Amino acid sequence: MFKQFLDQADGNQGYLLSSFGIFLLFFLLVGVLLLRMKKDEIKYMSELPLKEDDDERGS
Amino acid sequence: MTEQFHYDNKIVRNFALATIVWGIVGMTVGLLIAMQLFKPAMNMGSQYTTFGRIRPLHTNAVIFAFVGNAIFMGVYYSLQRLLKARMFSDALSKIHFWGWQLIIVATAITLPLGLTTSHEYAEMEWPIDIGITLIWVVFGINMFGTILKRREKHMYVAIWFYIATFVTVAVLHIVNSIELPISAFKSYYIYAGVQDALVQWWYGHNAVAFFLTTPYLGMMYYYLPKMADRPIYSYKLSILHFWSLIFIYIWAGPHHLLYTSLPSWAQSLGVAFSVMLIAPSWGGMINGLLTLRGAWDKVREDPKLKFMVVGITAYGMATFEGPMLALKQINAIAHYTDWIVAHVHVGALGWNGFLTFGILYWLIPRIYNTALYSKKLASFHFWIGTLGIIFYAVPLYFAGFTQGLMWKEFTPEGLLKYPNFLETVLQIVPMYVLRAIGGTLYLTGVIVMTYNLAKTMLAGKLVANEAAEAQALPKVYVAQGAEKKLHRILERKPMVFMVLSLIVILIGGMIEMMPTFTIKSNIPTISSVKPYTPLELQGRDIYIREGCVNCHSQMIRPFRSETERYGEYSKAGEFVYDHPFLWGSKRTGPDLQREGGKYGNAWHYNHLYDPQTMSPGSIMPPYEWLIEQKLDTTTTRAKINAMRTLGVPYENGFENKANRRLEEQALLISADLKQNNIKVKSDREIIAVIAYLQRLGTDIKAK
Helix, strand or coil: CCHHHHHHCCCCHHHHHHHHHHHHHHHHHHHHHHHCCCHHHHHHHHCHHHHCCCCCCCC | CEEEEEEECHHHHHHHHHHHHHHHHHHHHHHHHHHHCCCHHHHCCCHHHCHHHHHHHHHHHHHHHHHHHHHHHHHHHHHHHHHCCCCCCHHHHHHHHHHHHHHHHHHHHHCCCCCCCCCCCCCCCHHHHHHHHHHHHHHHHHHHHHHHCCCCCCCCHHHHHHHHHHHHHHHHHHHCCCEEEEECCEEEECCCHHHHHHHHHHHHHHHHHHHHHHHHHHHHHHHHHHHHCCCCCCHHHHHHHHHHHHHHHCCCHHHHHCCCCCCHHHHHHHHHHHHHCHHHHHHHHHHHHHHCCCCHHHHHHCHHHHHHHHHHHHHHHHHHHHHHHHCHHHHHHHCECHHHHHHHHHHHHHHHHHHHHHHHHHHHHHHCCCCCCCHHHHHHHHHHHHHHHHHHHHHHHHHHHHHHHHHHCECCCCCECCCCHHHHHHHHHHHHHHHHHHHHHHHHHHHHHHHHHHHHHHHCCCCCEEEEEEECCCCHHHCCHHHHHHHHHHHHHHHHHHHHHHHHHHHHHHHHHHHHHHCHHHCCCCCCCCCCCHHHHHHHHHHHHCCHHHCCCCCCCCCHHHHHHHCCCCCHHHHCCCCCCCCCCECCCCCCCCCCCCCCHHHHHHHHHCHHHHCCCCCCCCCCHHHHCECCCCCHHHHHHHHHHCCCCCCCCHHHHHHHHHHHHHHHHHHHHHHCCCCCCCCEHHHHHHHHHHHCCCCCCCC
């Protein structure tokens, strides 16, 4: 099934491969960024919506 | 230092009201066009209410009026709270609100009048396009202004989605709206044929991505934790899927053009990235659903959460189905059928609709400082809405498979089993009836919600300005030394962020579009393809005005089942003078790419006057007014000049004799009709339409 991608790209595999390459690079970059994030920073960020002085209105 | 300030709830309320009102309008129009498909009389015999003209009204109303207002409602409420700041400017908020409603009203007036560019989900003519641009900029200034004066240093992930939405929609809208105006409400896209198709579907697909998806994911990341009273399942996942989503989405547009004349490498790229798209999409869905871990008991009792859960699940289903539909083998059957319509509505009714309803049920009581009027009615809304989605989608899936397979079926002798297209339509008409029932159920739910929310509003009182307090952020410019630099980077973060997401979304678009625009070999020219005659050009514009493209494609894919039925498959070089392209995306009627010469002029005349006389059982509405209305030839000169500016090789001075040529050709057609006992003046619109239809696909047709 996936063979047809390459078959039909006739001579234009460059587009496909370089596109994948760019994405892979970008994905790794984000991955590294994520791994380097500190735990308490993550915790702080994820609790941002809950930090408002909420009351019981409407619930 | 603690600062006192007020959140602006009035603007949120206004957008909420607009969401509800336009939601009802847009869905009612949807129901009307759904009924037109099994009862042509519902076209009401008027040109202003025919399917071709009001189907764009439905799509634009639900996307930009219903969902659009819901986005602004969701953003204006959550942005203020996440940043601990009132919106940047009350005046800008007001201009944004009223400007957007004005755009909607202008759209609702112009589309039924037939003033359309024909680009799907961007049918509005150029003055409205400019209006959209201006109001979008107002929204952007208001949003970034708020971000800059924030009291919370960090930007929560929801805001990332809002920023990506703003940036990308701006880019999409501008690139897809580059038109050459020839009058106050008529313009031609500067792109032609294959390039125009690529731009349109790059835009169309990413309108789904950045108008229907990213802002809603942002809203999910804010409202779901609020409703469930627990943080999002994985913040890291939200970051990873955010960047992957906006990166990959932008590449996927060409999956709308599989097997067409688009260069195959671009198709392959589109398919590959569409398949990859499932990962970040499901990242979002999983993150949403797992946020409710340990809170499922709440879901059982709380209709709001039920809406959220079904909404997110619908997102998961639609984003699983999307990559599947992008596979060429599946696309070969599904494309042009109701399968696509079903797919879209699982996303629209389930994801966008249900999330909007859940948020409305949560938000309205809050800003009115009261409790929801009736939980039971909300629960009823949930169940009738869910039933509505099922009744909508299942029959259309069935219709899609059935028709897609019927189009491809051959007899043992090697002939098409259903050579008459109409036969495949009549087969699925009962499914259209069921779909309309589904739509009715869904709309009923919305009306019940409206009553419930109105009662809630009447019971409470709007807290127009909600008091809040927060620590001010330390002023950056007073910082000294090395610290100064660090703080300045932080302060600039939203701008850096915007630029970063802009770069990310530009990569895909550039790689896919640039070669198609710049490398000639991608669109081989065909010497026998000539520009349209003035009469054909006028006829083409009537074809655009009537929205024929909403039901008829002009793109024959290279399958035996299609070349047998319609003729030679379409070549890229045939469309080089088509500003805009009219390939279409749905075949409610047959393809018209090789219509030229297939029938006589008289057949077309009779068929347009009353389709049922020529094709008994046809669901096409009659177009009597084409016979009554005189063709406006005052525009011919401007049209020829505009086309020449866009690169169509009309000889110099041709505009001076264009109308003479037009009349000559019209007289020939009316004379031919007279021989068939049809008396019609040569200056009527129908003559131009017939001229255009008879030209279609004849340039490379084997004589």
